[in-house]
Amino acid sequence: MITLRSDSERRRRAEAALQRLRPVVADEAERALGRADAVGFLARLDLWFLDLHGPIEALYGDDEDDGLVGRLVRLALAAAVARPTELRETDRRREVEPRWYQEPRTLGYVAYTERFCGTLDALPKRLDYLAELGVSYLHLMPLLKPRPGENDGGYAVMDYRAVDPRVGTMDDLEAAARALRERGMSLCVDLVLNHTAREHAWARAWLAGDPEYADFYFAFPDRNMPDAYEATISDVFPDRAPGSFTWVGTANGGRGAWVWTTFFGFQWDLNYGNRDVFAAVLDTVLWLANRGIEIFRMDAVPFMWKRLGTSCMNQPEVHDLMQALHALVKLAAPATIFKAEAIVSPEDLVPYLGGHARYRPECELAYHNQLMVMLWSSLATKDARLAVQSLRRMATIPVDTAWATYVRCHDDIGWAVSDTDAWAVGWSPFAHRRFLNDFYSGAYPGTHARGALFQDNPETGDARISGSCAALCGISEARERGDAAALEAGIRRLALLHAVTFSWGGVPLLYMGDELALDNDTTYLDDPALAQDNRWMHRPWFDADAAARRDDPASVEGRVFAWIQRLAQARRELPALHAAGESELLAVDDPHVLAWRRRHPRSGHFVGLVNFAEHPVSVDVRAFEGLGELETVLSADDDLQLRDGRAQLPGLGFVWLAEA
C-alpha cells in the first residue's frame, strides 16, 4: 500500500529509519572500508538519506522493517568497498568541487567510438585532437554490448557489463576512462534504463519463466490493456514501430503475450513497479561507475513509469526513481553525475533537474532541447520572436544544475514548438512545424538546407528532421554549387548557432563532425541494419582528411574548426558563463535579434547578441542600460559598432560582450 505523505511526515519517517539503520551500517562500513572512508560514507548517508528513503517508500510502499532501504544501502556500500583507489581520488576532488560541471571550462564532445577512432584502445591517440578543441568531457555513444543486428544505434543493450566487441572490452573501457582522467577529461556513457534488448539475460530468464524475473517486464495476454493504454500514448517511431506493444509468441509459457515496447519491438520496457528491477538497475549503475564512468546519460527517462489514461511519460514516479537512484549512486561513487535525456516540453523538463515545487536532487544535467529547437526555428524564419517568447517562459533551474546545450546530436530534431508560444507570436503552430519540415528537408523553395524527413506521419502531418549541422546550415548546398557567398553564409550560421550554445550557460556539447562541417553521410544506406533509419545520415565517420585540413585557414574545415576553438577559448575566460548564473532575455527592438545577459558576482555582466537575418540590423543600446561598461570579447566580425545610439549587427552575426 502506498500512502501519500506530507514532506514533514516523510522527513520524520526518514529520520527514524536513519536512526535505526545508521549504527548497523556504521559498523559494517568501518569494517569494510576502514575508518577514514567509513566517515565519508556515513556523511554521505546522512546527506542523501532523505532523498532515497522518501522516494523508495513512495514507489514501493512503507518499508517498516527497513528491508528494501537497507538492501539498497548495502548495495551502495558494497560498491563503495569495491571502488578502485584512483576513482576514490576522483571522488575526493569532486567532493571538494562538487559543481565542477558548472565551470565555464567544461566542454563536452559527443562521438560514436567506432566512427571517431575505431576501437577504444585507439582513443588515446585522439585526445590531442580533443584537447585542441578544449574538450573536458567525452560522451561516447552507446557502447555497451548491444543485441546483434538492428539495435537502434546501440540503444538495445543485451549486456550492461560487457562492451560491444566491435569496439573493445570492458578492460579497454576502463583504460579509456583512465586515459581521459589523466588529461582532465570525464567519460560519459549512456545508460539505457527504460528498456533492455529482448536478448538480455533478464529478458531470457523472464521468457523461460524464472520466478525471480517474473515481473521484470510488462506482458498482457490479449489486446484489452494494450488498447486501453495506447488510447493515450503517442508513438515514438510511428512509421517503423507503430504502437507500444509487441506480440511475443514464446512468452507466457508459450501462450504468447503483448510485451511493452515503447521504442522498437526488440526493446522491452522494464517494469520499475517491481523493486527487484530497481535494485538490479542500481547494481548495474554502481558497477559501471566503478569502471570509471563519471557521467551517465540517462536515456529515455520520461518513459520509465506507466499509468493508464496518461501519455505514460513524465509520471511523478519517474522523479522518485531518479531521485532515489541518484542518492544511492552518490553514496557509493560521489564523483558521478547524471544527465537526463528527456525530450519533453519545458514544463515537464525542469523537474528532471530537481525543479519541483521544492528542490529534489535528480539529474545534474539535462538536454536543453527547447533552445536547440528554437535556434533552428529562428534560423529558418530569420526571426527571434518565437525563441524569445518560449525561452522567456522557461522556469529557472536549481542552482546546482546545468543545461547541456547543443546544436546537433545523434537524434532527429522534433519541432517542440508549443501551441501557446506559436499563437503568442501570431503563428499557426501546425503551419510553422510544417514550414520547418519543408525548409530543412529541402522541399521549401530556395532553402539552403539539405536534411530529410524522419518519421513522416501522413496521418497526423507530423515529421521530424534528420541531417548534419553543415547540411542544415547550408554549407553542403553551397559546396555542391560552388557558391562562395552561400558558403560564407553557411559557415556564419554554424558559428552563430554554436556562439549561442557556448554562451547560454551550462555545458555545451559539441557533436562530432560539426567542428569540421561534415556533410550528411550516405554510407548507412549500404548497411541493411541501418538503411531504414535516416538518423544515420548525421552520424558520420570521422574524416581524417577533413581533420587534416583544420590547420588550413582557407579551407572550410579550417574556418569552422577555428570558430569552435575561439568560442571555447573565450568561454573559458568568462566567469559569467558559470552555469550557476541565469540567462535572462533582453528586450531589443529588432525581431531578428536574440539577446541575453548573464551575471557573475565577481566579474559582472555578459551579453550575447545574434542576428538571425542575413542583412545587417541594429538595436537600441538602451537595452543594455545598467549592465556596466561592455566590451566586445568575441564577434563574428569586428568589435560591436555603435551609430546614433544603435548597436550594429551584420547579417548572421554574433557578438559576445562582457563588462570591462
Ligand code: GLC
Ligand atoms: C533515446 C535515444 C534514441 C533512442 C531512444 C530509445 O531517445 O537518444 O536514439 O532511439 O532513446 O532508446
